[in-house]
Amino acid sequence: MKKPFIRASGLASPKQQHNWDWRAASNFIAGGAGGGLLLCAALAALAGLDAFAMRAAILLGLILIGGGLTCVWFEIGRPWRAMNVYRHFSSSWMTREAVVALTVFAAGGLALLTGASALGVLAGILGLGFLYSQARILAANKGIPAWRHSASIPLMVATGLAEGAGFLACVATFSATSSGSAVLLGLLVLIAVRAWFWKSYLNGLVADGAPDAALRVLKALGPRLLLIGHALPALAVAAALAGMPGRAALATAAGILAVAGGWVLKFTLVRRAAFTQGMALPHLPVRGKGPSGPAVKPGWKIIGQAHKV
Amino acid sequence: MSMETAQPKSVKHVPTYCYNCVSGPDFMCVKVVDGVATEIEPNFAAAEVHPARGKVCVKAYGLVQKTYNPNRILTPMKRTNPKKGRNEDPGFVPISWDEALDLVAGKLNAVRAKGLVDEAGLPRVAVSLGHGGTPSNYMGTFPAFLAAWGEVDFSFGSGQGVKCVHSEHLYGEFWHRGFTVAADTPNCRYNIAVGANVDVTGGPCAVIRHADARVRGYKRVQVEPSLTATGACSAEWVPIRPKTDPAFLFALIHVLVRENGLAKLDIPFLRDRTASPYLVAPDGLYLRDAQSGKPLVWDEVSATAVPHDTAGARPALAGSYRLAHAVVVDADKERREYSDVEGRTAYEMLSQHIAKYTPEWAETICDVKAETIRRIANEYLEAASIGETIVIDGKTLPLRPVAVTLGKSVNNGWGAFECCWARTVLASLVGALENPGGLVGTTVRLNKSRDNRHLSVKPGEDGFMVQYFNPTNKEEWQSAPATRNLHQTLVPIVGHNGAWSQALGPTQLAWMFQGERPDDWSMPMPTLPDVWLVYRSNPSISFWDTKHLAEVAAKFPFMACVAYTVDETNYMADVLLPEATDLESDQMIRMGGTKYMEQFWDYKGVVLRQKAVEPQGEARDFTWITTELAKRTGLTEAYFGAINKGVSGVSPLKGKDYDFSLDPASEPAPEQIWDAVCRAATVTLSEGSEEHDLEWFREHGFYAVPMSRLEWYLTPTMEKLGLRYELPYQERLLRTGRELGRRLHEQKMNWWDEQLSEYTALPEWHDVPGRWIRNLENTGAKIEDFPFWLLTTKSMQYHAGGNAAIEVMHEVAQNLRGHAGVIMNTKTAAGLGIAEGDRVEVRSHIGATYGKASLMQGIRPDTLIIIGQFDHWATPFANTIGAPSLNTIAPMSLDLTDATGSGADIVRVGVRRVEATA
């Protein structure tokens, strides 16, 4: 992609990252949801989700993960060397994500083929591993303050699970068994968990400091996320659980909203709020005589404070 | 072109120099891989001798691209469209070198047949050379061709005269042989820099000197309307109102003279090295001894008036004294006798003159607080540490580590005379003029010898050093100008030392008077030259009112341009000659000694620019082109004669005990010419002990011999000759102005009267910015429509390099604020609804220029800045960057021309947003 032209006055300030575009974002958006879906499906299977729905969920989860990874493959500079991604398991969460992805596909594929619920559960656990790896990929990027905050990890996991539950809620409407309530209850809980982690993430980021531009973007997201991703799906779930007519439609709507909210959240985080660290000068130089100047951190309100890594 | 990544077969590091701007030469090497120049590198072999330790500035790093730029003109071309103008495609078509040279030589031969001077008494051949004398470091033997040719008009300037530090050149050289003037930075402790942008324009030598000084802890106070890079690197920034600098400097003098008083100043220096004790009559002229005609001083020992050079006398510095009998000598040597007359010392005159220029007064003019002005003056005085000494090469000299340096637009145009005077007086008052740590001149250009300014110091009139003014007496004054810029007619102080004096005349007059002339014009009508040769010059970008200038250029009957790419000037040319550029051709020049902007060396010698790579296409070494022109115009004999005399080289090719002179009959090739120059130079420099040929120089690059640092300072030479600096009182200028006025009025010319007002003995403040406002109002424009001052500032990436077509320079320049944009104050912009990056129109009463707003806090709210000289419409690449230019909208006007013939880069403008950024 093209680097946008940056004027001299903006060079020291945090800049929106442009190396990971919609393709990389898609991996977090779809892959995370896929991982979450696999885990939710495994849990639901334990709670009695029928085999068809289970298989459908696993298939959807694998498609989401596979689709995300395909998008990334189209983004990387040297796609034909993609296998090199497996060379750094000891510290790279991208390597670990790729390794986990293989196991996810192995377990998930076998589960699809055999229908063995144990394999489905295994795929679910590995799906969680995939989701966690993705959260750690973002958090390992010290160059992006909005990502490296430790509170981004539970947030990414929580939203992946909420999205997974959202998908599952949709899938479960086709279920023959009566596992629907458990799924909806799970969705409700996960929506609440995500809302809580979102709040703690944003509070943490504000407290520990982040580029003003990133905070502006994230703060602006808050009300929309609350409405679309949290309040409305929660209401829909509650209505469905309360026995309102049109339970399937309500569950589906709740699922879609939960997914949509998560995807908006992740797109915002990976693209729009992904501002770089920018530069900082704890002291301005003495120019011959006179005092040095005060600390400078262009694009940051709070100077000299960065959160613990 | 195929991509080559194989291991290189040969890698060479070719030593050469960069002289793209006036601050050169600087050393560098060209890395050449398999015959292709790939990199510019410092030349660390020169680190010991070169003040900048063998390094070049950013500009030089564009030379690789300059060599391989695909937009270069690589074959001779001729114009096929006889119509000329910005909207006429020249229709250039490639031709052979033979055809091109024959075309040019044919025109030159026609001129020789008619006579070198036309019916108006003006040379039929005009030559325009680019920035500040730098072309001479690339044009090989062309000076020898010009010498062989005879009368040439250098009047059509590309910026010299108006874009240079013009008053500093003229008055600096007059007062202390300082064509340009610098701080003795290695010893300086306090530098008031009024617009002096050395960290941008001073080249690597200035940058390292000031960086070292900063780390040592010197204080530089930058007085300037915007916070330039130099201001950024200074300890203090004083954002003064544009063009009010004289008031600021007058107030500094006031604090020294009136508030501190003579007792705290450098009395021995003022008494012995300046004209401060000279007695001035009530009519403003020096009181002179009736017999000898020498100016009188009051001897405190004998309590009588005695000639200034009376042995044993102790001249009084202050006070007024009654003299029984004395004479004064006015303009045209008119002599008046006085009896029982009161004479005041020149210092006393200064003291009374400066009384009204208090810091409180200056505050109202400059928008700088009186307390700030007073503090700076007192810091300056304290830092001068009067009485301190320093030992340099075994000699004890005064150490006066303070200097006031001036920048462009402060030291040229109206107000510049006052600034130059004031800062030289400030140096004199504390004994810092031409002493270690203080204010020092660099070199001379209006006097000889160019290579050693000390040799130009000879006793002249009245105890001062000799001056070679253009005569203003009735018999010798040049009433019919011999050049189109009238330099000998109008500007006595610019002198008549060849091309330099000519080129420093009022160059805009040459352009202006091709259009309109004053109503009372009584001289021959200026003609256009039959032949105009342009070398490394693009006046259609670098002058003012560039639209008008291009229209004038289109009228020239024949124009041959040495062309790098098509540009805005050669767009009107009849013939384009592609020259082998910086890395493709040979030349030897002098280096070392003392030279602007801050080249103060411990060595002197010679350095070779050499062909690091083969010329691209059909481009040819300019020495080859010149030799061919000499041949085709029948000037071979005279041309090689000039080369043998040392024109174009560095020493005569024949001297005592050596003879490398060239035989014209053998038609020496460029390599043979430079081989002889190399040998003569080394034999001369080594006083016969060493001789090195061109091959030796190709390997070693330069040859240097040590020089004493004592040569940096002129005062010891003045002391040795018993001479005084012509300060603070300007009796000679007063008389000269009166004479010039008489001559002009005898010719019924009153159009230079305003300029005559500058000839004063002690400069007065005269609402300098108001001149621009009145000029605007005279055109019928309303001042409220043009509420801002537009100024310009230089950029190290572009300044003088002619490299607006170089992609990498543009790229790296964009890291700095304001390039290719319009710099304005953030708050001002907000008031006008202008945001960072918005496209804005900057309009003066003659036109508009467009660029993107670049908002800064570091600029006065009433001021806009456009960096550099852009607005290209023909030069490839440069015409795509959308950079605005002050030159497009700054008028040429007689009102705005000072007595030296200069103007300044300043114009009143309005600004508005034309569209928001995408």
Next chain:
Amino acid sequence: MTRYVMSIDLRRCVGCQTCTAACKGANATPPGIQWRRVLDIETGEFPDVRRTFLPIACMHCANPPCEAVCPTRATTKRADGLVAIDYDLCIGCANCVMACPYDARSIVHEAHFAYGDTPMASEAKRFDPDRIGVSMKCTFCVDRIDLAAITGQIPGVDPEVTPACVNSCISGAMQFGDIEDADSSVSRLLKETQHYRMHEELGTEPSVYYIWDQS
């Protein structure tokens, strides 16, 4: 042990971009790609304004976040402190670009040249297809450092084995050398001055020291 570091004296830097241009020449970086540059930072409000010039590039961190995240081990920290990239291993995933808090890395996906699609002779001579689609950054002119091991010259002392930016700097702002060697010019200078490393709170332990005053 050897650890090469760079000191940059902000008191000296005038923002001229000579190092930027010298780096572009020495490393043949394509248009728009600057492995190092000098930033022009303005602070304060008129008339109390400061402008500071800040050279930035790869900080060759002792604890490089780019190295940790790299899935291919293309990015490595060498024993002498240099952070290196193996262009043959890199897949251009840009994870390192995100991990670097100094904005030091970039990826070019298509070849482009100063004057369009066709390289000039100087560009063609040095065009390296291996650098397309992979992560790039300042190498501390690693070829020169490696040459020192062969010739026995000392980086920071002998120009042939010193980074191009350091060599080119006309204000003398930059020093290069082994910080483990107490006698190296850079060690001595750092002893005499007050300095900081950027974003030290991130635990990256950069190898670039910014000098702002005498000690």
